[in-house]
Structure formats: C-alpha cells, structure tokens
Amino acid sequence: MWQQIQAASQWTPLAIGILITGVFAAVGSTVATILGAMNRTDIVSTKKTSEAVHTLTNSAMGEQLLSSIADKQALSVVLHSIAAKSGLPSDIEAATAMDVRVKAAQEKYQIHLKNQAIVDATQSRE
Numbered sequence: 036m037w038q039q040i041q042a043a044s045q046w047t048p049l050a051i052g053i054l055i056t057g058v059f060a061a062v063g064s065t066v067a068t069i070l071g072a073m074n075r076t077d078i079v080s081t082k083k084t085s086e087a088v089h090t091l092t093n094s095a096m097g098e099q100l101l102s103s104i105a106d107k108q109a110l111s112v113v114l115h116s117i118a119a120k121s122g123l124p125s126d127i128e129a130a131t132a133m134d135v136r137v138k139a140a141q142e143k144y145q146i147h148l149k150n151q152a153i154v155d156a157t158q159s160r161e
Contacts, residue, residue, distance in 0.1 A: 093151050100144040107137045 111133040118126035 089154075093147075093154070097144070097147060097151070100140065100147055104137065104140045104144060107133060107140050111137050 114130035114133050118130040
C-alpha cells in the first residue's frame, strides 16, 4: 500500500483513497480481533450458563415427573377404594386404568433418569 502512495508521487485523490482504505483496514482488523476475543469469552460464559440452566431444567423435570407419579398413585388408591365399596365393573375398570397410568408415569421417570445420565456423562467428558 505504501509503495502505491509513493508511486503516485503526490497526494492525488487516488493516493488519499488508498491511504484511507489502509487505515480503515488496520482499524477494522484491530476491532475484529478485540470483538473475537470478547466473543470467545461470551461463548464460554454462555456455555456455562446453558449448562446451569440445563441442570436446573432437568431437576425440575424430574421433580414434576415424581409429583405426577405421586398424584396418580393417590388417585389410584381412591379409585380402588371406591371400586372395592361399590363393586361396579366401571369403578373396577377405572381403578385398573389408573394403575396403568401410574406404571406409565413411573416408566417415563425412569426414561428421564436414563437420558439424563447420558447427558451428564457427555458433559463430564467435555
């Protein structure tokens, strides 16, 4: 660039344009380097925040699944009590259907635990 300016031998509009372009390129490169360094810091910070949010979310999901199991189990007890007192086939069917829902909720929780263990193992390797 400097050789081009010297070749012009005077401050022509072309020489001034080349000089300005060179200055902007240097400033742009410096700004890009600074922003790149800041971005790496932001990426690390974002990753740590993301992992913390993920842990919190999974914990909350586990608690919600356990709460769902407890609710279904309590309802199952009530339905079985009603079915035992009434003896009606529809009450017995309702109690049996709730037992199926309790089992499904328990399986869902076990799947959650299994998937979470996989995620935790992957994160610990990083």
